[in-house]
Amino acid sequence: MTDSQIVITPVTSKADRKAFVDLGQHFAAQTPYSVPQLRGEMLELIDPDKNPFFEHAQVRLMIAYREGRAVGRISGHIDELALELPPEQGMGPGTGMFGYFDAEDEETGHALLAAAEQWLREQGMTRVIGPISLSIWEEPGLLTFGHDHAPTIMMGHHPAQYQGWIENYDYTAAKRLLTYDLDTTKEFSPLIQRIVKSCERNPKIVMRGADKSRFADEVRIILTILNDAWSDNWGFIPFTDSEIAYAAKKLKPLIHPEIVRIVELDGRPVAFMITLPDVNKVLKEIDGKMLPFGWFKLWRWSKKPLDSDMRVPLMGVLKEFHNSRLASQLAFMLIDGIRLAATEKFNTQRAEIGWILDDNQGMVAIADAIGSTINREYLIYQKSL
Structure with a gap:
């Protein structure tokens, strides 16, 4: 497909995938406050043989060239599990997606969007949402506020001009996602402290840290709660068994039992909260490179991430409790317990x-x-x- 001097070609080989990732890193390096990610990790995410997302998705990666020079990239993809959702949850039949959107200028951006849209039409799609790169659980959405500071782990960071380019191509907002900044050194209000103390005094409620000696079991407990708690949310796509195993393997080095908590009610797991130390701090120091000594700095930091910011990517309470006071009570208990642990053990200042x-x-x-x-x-x- 061409647009003036722009030629868009599909990614079809291992070499093409490397070029696709390298192009993304090139754009990231030009974006203020962006953090370089590990190249190997980025390659794995777009490798059909390694990322279980491809087990239930069709993916078309594309690179834009102008006079032989790479000037942009995009993905068009169809998640078969998303097609099964009811339309009121944001996806449903006929909904395809675009992601990994990077462009040197607006003309290139529009040519890339047109190419992704055309491919999706050819697959029978009638609607497109994005950017989502690639799974809703990876990097959903385009950054539209907060460009003046670095992202935390597993959060996207995009040039401010992308918003205008996408909106100028007749895209409208479907959903707004927010992140919240918390000063972890400050105690919560007396009211919340009373709520937390009340939960702690209840003999039926037990909050415990994750047990890494039985890590696979703990992951399944957490994701079972998640799949139930989030099942009615906009855009929710349940994790498959292979995705659970994949996520467990990837996240295990970042898991610290003190800041990953499970709440049991009468011995039954009913709520959880996952907190991850912000590896982006180290990735910035090593410029996203494992060699020659980046791997050692990363390994040493992962053992005890002192002075690290934290991110809470996931928390949930079983759906049967959503309309009761217990849901918010357990959430406050989890947040306060992890806040104290992160501050005391890792000298965390913010989350x-x-x-x-x-x-x-x-x-x-x-x-x-x-x-x-x-x-x-x-x-x-x-x-x-």
Whole structure:
């Protein structure tokens, strides 16, 4: 497909995938506050033989060239599990996606969007949403607020001009995702402290750290709660068994039992909260390179990430409790317990909570109640094909 001097070609080989990743890193290096990610990790995410996302998805990666020089990239993809969702949850039949959007200029950006849209039409799609790169659990949305500071682990970071380029191509906002900044050194209000103390005094409620000696079992407990707790949320796609195993393997080095908690009610797991130390701090120091000594710095930091910011990517309470006071009580208990542990053990000063759907009233109310403030906003766009 061509647009003036722009030629867009599909990624079909291992060498092409390397070029696709290297191009993304090139654009990231030109974006203020962006953090270089590990090249090997990025290659693995787009490798059909390694990322289990490809087991239920069709993916078309594309690179734009102008006079032989790479000037942009994009993915078009169809998640078969997303097609099974009810339309009121944001996806459903006929919904394809675009992601990995990078472009040197608006003309290139529009040519890339047109190419992704055309491929999706050819696959029978009638609607497109994005950017989502590649899974909703990886990097959903385009950064539209918060460009003036670095992202935390597993959060995207995009040039400010991309928003105008996408909106100028007839895309409209489908969903707003928020992250919240929390000063972990400050105690919560007396009201929340009383709620937490009440939970701690209840003999039926036990909060414990994750047990790394039975890590696979703990991961399944957490994701079983997650798949239930989030099942009615916009854009929710349940983890498959192979994705659970993949996520467990990838995240295990970053798991510290003190900051990953499970709550049991009468011995039954009913809530959880995962907190991850912000590896982006180290990736910035080593410039995203494992060699010659980056691997050692990363390994040493992962053992005890002192002075690290934290990110809370996931938390949940079983759906049967969502309309009761217990849900918010358990959330406050989890947040306060992990806040104290992170501050005392790792000298953490701040944490980022999210992403949170802007219309998730329960979580937004909890974020407001603990004194956190919105520090980043991401938009997922939509367009009829």
